[in-house]
Amino acid sequence: MGSIVVCGGGVIGLSAATMLARDGHRVTVLEADGESPPAAPAAAWERWQRRGVAQFRQPHNLFPRFRQVCEEELPELPGRLAAAGCRWVDPLGEPSISGLLPPSLSDREPRDGDEAFRFVTGRRPVVESAIAAVAAEQPGVAIRRGVRATELIGGPPSIPGVPHVAGVRTSAGEELRGDLVVDAMGRRSPGAGLLTALGARPPHTHAETSGFAYYTRYFTGPSQPPLHGPVLTPLGTISVLTLYGDNGTWSVTVYASSKDTPLKALRDAGCFARVVGACPLQAHWLDGQPVTGVLPMAGVTDRYHRYVAGGTPVATGFAAVGDAWACTNPSGGRGVSIGIIHAQLLRRTVRSHLGDPAGFVRAWDEGTERHVAPFHRNQISADRVRLAEMTALREGRSWSPPDSPMSRLAGAAAYDPDAFRAFLATVMCLALPQDVLTRPDIKDTVERIGDKTPPPFPGPGRRRLLQLLAGS
Numbered sequence: 281m282g283s284i285v286v287c288g289g290g291v292i293g294l295s296a297a298t299m300l301a302r303d304g305h306r307v308t309v310l311e312a313d314g315e316s317p318p319a320a321p322a323a324a325w326e327r328w329q330r331r332g333v334a335q336f337r338q339p340h341n342l343f344p345r346f347r348q349v350c351e352e353e354l355p356e357l358p359g360r361l362a363a364a365g366c367r368w369v370d371p372l373g374e375p376s377i378s379g380l381l382p383p384s385l386s387d388r389e390p391r392d393g394d395e396a397f398r399f400v401t402g403r404r405p406v407v408e409s410a411i412a413a414v415a416a417e418q419p420g421v422a423i424r425r426g427v428r429a430t431e432l433i434g435g436p437p438s439i440p441g442v443p444h445v446a447g448v449r450t451s452a453g454e455e456l457r458g459d460l461v462v463d464a465m466g467r468r469s470p471g472a473g474l475l476t477a478l479g480a481r482p483p484h485t486h487a488e489t490s491g492f493a494y495y496t497r498y499f500t501g502p503s504q505p506p507l508h509g510p511v512l513t514p515l516g517t518i519s520v521l522t523l524y525g526d527n528g529t530w531s532v533t534v535y536a537s538s539k540d541t542p543l544k545a546l547r548d549a550g551c552f553a554r555v556v557g558a559c560p561l562q563a564h565w566l567d568g569q570p571v572t573g574v575l576p577m578a579g580v581t582d583r584y585h586r587y588v589a590g591g592t593p594v595a596t597g598f599a600a601v602g603d604a605w606a607c608t609n610p611s612g613g614r615g616v617s618i619g620i621i622h623a624q625l626l627r628r629t630v631r632s633h634l635g636d637p638a639g640f641v642r643a644w645d646e647g648t649e650r651h652v653a654p655f656h657r658n659q660i661s662a663d664r665v666r667l668a669e670m671t672a673l674r675e676g677r678s679w680s681p682p683d684s685p686m687s688r689l690a691g692a693a694a695y696d697p698d699a700f701r702a703f704l705a706t707v708m709c710l711a712l713p714q715d716v717l718t719r720p721d722i723k724d725t726v727e728r729i730g731d732k733t734p735p736p737f738p739g740p741g742r743r744r745l746l747q748l749l750a751g752s
């Protein structure tokens with residue numbers, strides 16, 4: 281068995297560390313933030329400060345694939361989340377949320393297999409503290425909070441001319457050596473810079489700002505509101521996201537292009553209430569006690585790294601996982617679900633290749649590209665299309681979605697129950713887009729339905745939206 285250093289003790293670093301220790305490895309987690317989670321996860325919302333995670337109190341949804349990976353790798357976690365007050369959601373089986381089914385879908389009967397879409401969700405601090413509690417109890421995991429990874433240590437190369445990472449220097453002045461260094465330092469990870477400081481070529485990196493601004497308010501009340509529409513509803517130049525939290529809480533988010541200047545007025549709670557109140561399917565989500573003001577967030581960058589550049593690894597002994605590898609805008613709410621798929625892949629790749637750094641780096645790259653990167657690319661494409669739509673509508677231009685296999689599947693999903701479930705499976709990370717799109721039954725359905733577009737959801741048009749933002 282090996283020793284592994286995980287840099288970054290966020291949701292994915294801690295999940296990966298726990299999985300790796302379950303295979304008998306000794307795992308040290310270095311986490312820059314010093315504060316430990318409170319003993320009772322439900323207290324984490326009020327009490328836990330996490331300066332290293334800017335989105336710590338932004339809304340987080342956890343999809344069925346997160347629950348599925350937990351059941352396979354961390355089977356106690358769904359129960360721990362439920363015990364902390366997190367909410368089980370049965371999107372295709374709960375009458376109070378049947379609004380998730382498109383109104384244009386005539387066959388609304390439950391089907392065998394619908395239970396695969398169940399998920400458990402809660403506010404990020406509560407979820408993370410439950411994950412942290414599981415990691416802290418795991419024999420073989422040592423979590424060092426308040427200790428930063430500052431430098432990588434080189435070792436004898438496994439591939440001539442390619443630096444090998446043999447450990448980490450820390451802000452506490454120690455040297456920690458390991459068979460593998462895992463970069464789980466999140467969307468602002470210094471990992472690529474630490475590698476080049478060791479003499480590695482820079483990884484292939486792509487970064488862009490997708491240009492959304494998010495405005496969120498949390499509420500609580502005696503009962504969580506029913507869903508009369510999708511969780512994420514596009515309404516012209518805005519989208520509205522309604523998420524269940526833990527312990528009787530929920531959140532409402534309005535997001536728009538960050539170039540849509542009048543929308544900045546949504547920071548004001550009265551304006552936020554006017555706009556959400558004008559959305560017939562979401563207005564009742566305001567019927568609760570606010571537990572925050574309106575929390576704004578903008579300037580979120582999409583970033584992707586590939587550590588095999590031009591066919592050659594930039595380094596061995598190093599693996600970036602979760603947001604440190606790639607992150608998108610949170611419009612799809614999939615970062616944690618994609619990250620935990622990646623953590624599971626890490627466990628499998630370590631099982632087969634830990635003693636072979638050259639084999640490991642290639643297997644990790646291939647596995648990441650095959651099983652995880654398609655979710656990232658799919659999100660980037662969807663965000664670009666939505667931003668283009670918001671921009672066109674804001675500028676008063678007509679707009680129609682570009683023709684693509686995914687847009688045709690989305691169209692078919694509004695009319696056919698199998699296409700709907702297939703589309704939902706890609707959205708919720710249960711299936712890769714390319715696997716769904718090549719299914720013969722789905723290809724036939726998409727062909728049959730053609731380019732029929734579903735009716736828009738009810739909400740304020742652009743002129744009415746501007747009036748609401750201006751206070752009338």
Ligand SMILES: Cc1cc2nc3c(=O)[nH]c(=O)nc-3n(C[C@H](O)[C@H](O)[C@H](O)COP(=O)(O)OP(=O)(O)OC[C@H]3O[C@@H](n4cnc5c(N)ncnc54)[C@H](O)[C@@H]3O)c2cc1C
Pocket residue numbers: 287288289290291292293294310311312313331332333335338339340341342427428429430464465466467469470494577580601602603604607609610612613614615616617618619
């Ligand atoms: C506004 C917003 C909303 C989101 N909503 C959702 C959602 O609804 N659903 C969803 O699934 N995802 C969502 N995400 C994405 C989700 O937050 C990330 O995918 C997730 O946090 C990634 O986890 P991670 O462990 O990879 O990184 P992080 O959670 O960012 O953790 C990285 C950790 O590394 C530590 N660190 C940094 N540098 C060092 C260092 N040098 N040494 C040691 N430690 C270091 C940090 O302190 C931090 O704790 C959202 C993101 C944003 C921005």
